Amino acid sequence: MPVISPNALAPPAANDAAGPVATALREKVRRLERAHSAERAGQQAVPLGIPAIDALLPNSSMGGGSVGGGLLTGALHEIEAGPAPSGRVAAHDGAALGFAAHLLGRFGTLRPGTILWCRRPGAADAPPYAPALAAWFDPARLLMVTVRRDEDLFWAMEEGLRAGLAAVLGETRATDLTAGRRLSLAAEKSGVPALLLRAQPAPPQSVCTTRWRVAPAATHSTPGLGDVGAPRWRIELRRNRFGVPSVTETPTWFLEWNDEAHCLSVVPQAFDGSTREVETRLVG
Amino acid sequence: MRLADARALVPDLVTTPGEPQADHRLIETLANWCDRYTPWVSIDPLGGALAEEGAEACSTGGFGGDAGLLLDVSGCAHLFGQGEVGERALLADLTDRLSRHDLACRAAMADTAGAAWALARFAERQADLFCPARGHRAALAPLPVEGLRLDAPIVETFLKLGLRRIGDLYPLPRAPLARRFGDQPLTRLDQALGTIAEPIEPRRTPPAFRTRLAFVEPVGRPEDIAAATSRLLAALCRQFEQAGVGARRLEIALYRVDGSVDRTAIGTSRPNRDNPKLMKLFEEKLGELDPGFGVELMILAAPEVEAWDGTQDVLPEQGMLAASLSEEGTIDLADRLALRLGAENVVRLLPRDSHLPERVQTSGAAATPAAAGAWQRTAGMKGARPTRLLQRPEPVDVTAFVPDDPPSVFHWRQHAHRIVRADGPERVADEWWRPRPDGSRPPANTVPPYRDYYRVEDDDGGRFWLFRDGPYRMAANGRPSARWFLHGFCA
Numbered sequence: 001m002p003v004i005s006p007n008a009l010a011p012p013a014a015n016d017a018a019g020p021v022a023t024a025l026r027e028k029v030r031r032l033e034r035a036h037s038a039e040r041a042g043q044q045a046v047p048l049g050i051p052a053i054d055a056l057l058p059n060s061s062m063g064g065g066s067v068g069g070g071l072l073t074g075a076l077h078e079i080e081a082g083p084a085p086s087g088r089v090a091a092h093d094g095a096a097l098g099f100a101a102h103l104l105g106r107f108g109t110l111r112p113g114t115i116l117w118c119r120r121p122g123a124a125d126a127p128p129y130a131p132a133l134a135a136w137f138d139p140a141r142l143l144m145v146t147v148r149r150d151e152d153l154f155w156a157m158e159e160g161l162r163a164g165l166a167a168v169l170g171e172t173r174a175t176d177l178t179a180g181r182r183l184s185l186a187a188e189k190s191g192v193p194a195l196l197l198r199a200q201p202a203p204p205q206s207v208c209t210t211r212w213r214v215a216p217a218a219t220h221s222t223p224g225l226g227d228v229g230a231p232r233w234r235i236e237l238r239r240n241r242f243g244v245p246s247v248t249e250t251p252t253w254f255l256e257w258n259d260e261a262h263c264l265s266v267v268p269q270a271f272d273g274s275t276r277e278v279e280t281r282l283v284g
Numbered sequence: 285m286r287l288a289d290a291r292a293l294v295p296d297l298v299t300t301p302g303e304p305q306a307d308h309r310l311i312e313t314l315a316n317w318c319d320r321y322t323p324w325v326s327i328d329p330l331g332g333a334l335a336e337e338g339a340e341a342c343s344t345g346g347f348g349g350d351a352g353l354l355l356d357v358s359g360c361a362h363l364f365g366q367g368e369v370g371e372r373a374l375l376a377d378l379t380d381r382l383s384r385h386d387l388a389c390r391a392a393m394a395d396t397a398g399a400a401w402a403l404a405r406f407a408e409r410q411a412d413l414f415c416p417a418r419g420h421r422a423a424l425a426p427l428p429v430e431g432l433r434l435d436a437p438i439v440e441t442f443l444k445l446g447l448r449r450i451g452d453l454y455p456l457p458r459a460p461l462a463r464r465f466g467d468q469p470l471t472r473l474d475q476a477l478g479t480i481a482e483p484i485e486p487r488r489t490p491p492a493f494r495t496r497l498a499f500v501e502p503v504g505r506p507e508d509i510a511a512a513t514s515r516l517l518a519a520l521c522r523q524f525e526q527a528g529v530g531a532r533r534l535e536i537a538l539y540r541v542d543g544s545v546d547r548t549a550i551g552t553s554r555p556n557r558d559n560p561k562l563m564k565l566f567e568e569k570l571g572e573l574d575p576g577f578g579v580e581l582m583i584l585a586a587p588e589v590e591a592w593d594g595t596q597d598v599l600p601e602q603g604m605l606a607a608s609l610s611e612e613g614t615i616d617l618a619d620r621l622a623l624r625l626g627a628e629n630v631v632r633l634l635p636r637d638s639h640l641p642e643r644v645q646t647s648g649a650a651a652t653p654a655a656a657g658a659w660q661r662t663a664g665m666k667g668a669r670p671t672r673l674l675q676r677p678e679p680v681d682v683t684a685f686v687p688d689d690p691p692s693v694f695h696w697r698q699h700a701h702r703i704v705r706a707d708g709p710e711r712v713a714d715e716w717w718r719p720r721p722d723g724s725r726p727p728a729n730t731v732p733p734y735r736d737y738y739r740v741e742d743d744d745g746g747r748f749w750l751f752r753d754g755p756y757r758m759a760a761n762g763r764p765s766a767r768w769f770l771h772g773f774c775a
Binding site: 084085086088090091092093094095097098101113114116124125126127128129130131132133134135138139140141142143144145146147152155156159160163164165215216217218219221226227228229231232233234257259 | 613614616617618620621624625629630631632633635641644645647650653654655656657658659660662663664666668669670671672673674675676678696699701704705706707739740741742743744745746747748772773774775
């Protein structure tokens with residue numbers, strides 16, 4: 001299919017006279033679409049360390065031509081706890097929290113400083129547990145903020161974004177579009193990554209740059225024993241702005257966290273004893 | 285004199301029922317208002333306005349009622365003029381403003397609290413109300429003995445003995461007086477003459493640093509109040525620099541034209557004397573103040589200051605790629621968040637060396653984070669831990685095939701979870717060296733209670749952290765005595 005270029009649309013006769021006009025128009029279009037190629041000044045893309053996923057994520061403006069992209073630093077990313085494969089609602093969002101902690105760890109190695117964690121405790125309060133988070137980043141960097149209302153939560157996150165921290169994370173169930181837009185604008189302006197952790201999947205309309213749906217997956221026990229193996233997650237990339245369009249609608253991976261090696265890796269399907277159908281992304 | 289007798293003497297006497305509570309509130313409002321002259325304000329404990337309900341008799345002695353305030357204005361009169369002129373001007377200003385609010389009052393100034401008390405109530409002439417320095421002995425002499433704040437029986441005996449004036453007590457020998465009446469007359473006399481010190485107990489702790497700004501015309505617009513605050517803050521920060529301290533708490537008071545006072549305060553987690561940062565903290569709070577009909581005076585005080593440790597301040601850079609936040613910047617952010625959400629809601633996580641999982645994590649002030657790597661040491665010694673820990677472990681119903689085995693099915697929140705994989709048990713025993721919550725210690729030579737923790741995975745892949753509270757034993761009613769709980773959710 002022929003690629004339609006802006007030149008083809010310009011009237012051929014007036015090409016010379018419309019030269020400066022066309023250039024000006026092109027510049028205007030490029031400025032309007034400036035975010036599309038992630039040409040924000042000073043934005044960096046933090047790779048996840050998994051080539052299969054990084055290939056889909058946007059590149060940073062600096063270091064053009066690097067191997068793959070990553071999560072943009074000055075953007076809003078959402079992580080939600082997805083339902084179980086059997087269709088049941090997830091019992092808890094421990095897996096989503098683990099993945100969020102992993103992302104915070106990746107941001108944290110690039111940017112030193114405090115990490116702000118805002119949460120709104122519910123009736124059965126289950127705050128994050130630092131000895132587990134220590135696997136991904138140093139909990140001494142955390143500044144934990146407890147709020148009573150959603151407006152306070154978004155306000156606290158904005159203050160953190162404006163203050164220039166390493167990263168900001170908020171746990172919320174609110175789906176306020178305006179608040180999300182303000183957060184993403186504040187993140188863009190200051191270059192601080194913002195993460196939203198949701199216990200339930202959010203409605204599709206949103207202003208986040210990437211949206212991840214994380215569900216726990218069956219682990220692989222040591223052969224012979226029935227023990228719980230290394231934690232495994234099923235990650236779906238449901239929204240990927242400025243990134244590379246993928247073959248499937250929502251690329252999905254099975255990832256396993258290796259505590260000794262401190263790395264996240266894709267689980268090869270052949271060894272996984274599950275018989276579920278999954279869409280694999282072929283790295284070619 | 286009783287009310288009936290008074291009505292008999294003067295038939296058209298005007299009376300109103302007394303309201304002790306309202307009187308009490310009025311005197312407290314006045315005490316707050318007098319804060320504009322000096323922070324050393326106390327309500328006179330002998331005031332008649334503090335009488336109990338139901339007292340019908342009206343009190344005797346002195347001019348007008350007995351409610352009063354004691355102000356220590358040493359060193360505060362210079363704002364009104366130099367030396368004695370300033371002191372007279374302060375007294376005149378106080379009386380003038382109070383009378384503008386339709387309060388009949390008498391104010392006297394003297395070297396000691398006792399002398400001022402007596403002069404305010406018993407001085408005959410207006411000119412005597414101001415007692416020049418070191419003139420209180422002569423000024424007290426013509427006043428009646430009731431002015432010494434003595435108990436009624438002692439006053440009665442004095443009057444019977446013909447000692448009507450305070451001056452009559454001067455030449456008396458002290459030892460027989462003490463033998464006859466106890467030490468109260470001598471103490472009061474010494475306090476009035478200044479031989480014994482009588483400090484005033486202020487109602488609020490006097491701040492170490494204070495600046496004030498009086499307006500010629502009352503201001504009401506928020507911009508004017510903000511501008512005045514920033515001027516006061518600049519003056520106060522200069523005082524801090526000279527004294528080498530930084531503020532931990534700042535309080536601003538607005539004195540309105542109707543005589544009421546509105547206050548608000550900000551707090552910081554580290555001593556601070558940087559004007560822009562403090563002003564930014566104030567801006568949020570100034571919106572809560574209500575100027576009413578107008579503000580005539582603003583006082584900015586620092587009730588809590590700390591020695592300044594002299595680090596240079598660095599303002600965080602604005603820009604697309606903000607520089608990583610220095611420690612100062614995080615403290616400022618924590619201060620702003622604490623101002624709106626409360627200081628107990630903005631915390632750092634500190635590790636504690638404990639076996640019990642719920643005790644491992646504590647929270648501390650935002651200004652004191654744990655040492656880098658402190659969590660690594662604590663976390664590395666334990667097994668796999670859940671990413672979320674429930675504040676209160678929730679009981680679950682469990683079916684297990686063999687007592688010591690991990691469960692095979694557990695019911696939690698009306699859902700049955702079939703367990704396919706499990707890790708454990710990890711035995712966590714109670715810490716016998718810590719006293720129990722009621723203060724007793726566990727008995728010696730007994731096995732402390734323990735929990736067996738299991739990390740389980742159900743058929744959906746969800747991973748949970750369960751524990752059994754105690755060994756598996758059959759109780760008398762045939763059911764297992766130990767209960768199972770859900771403590772956390774794993775990644």
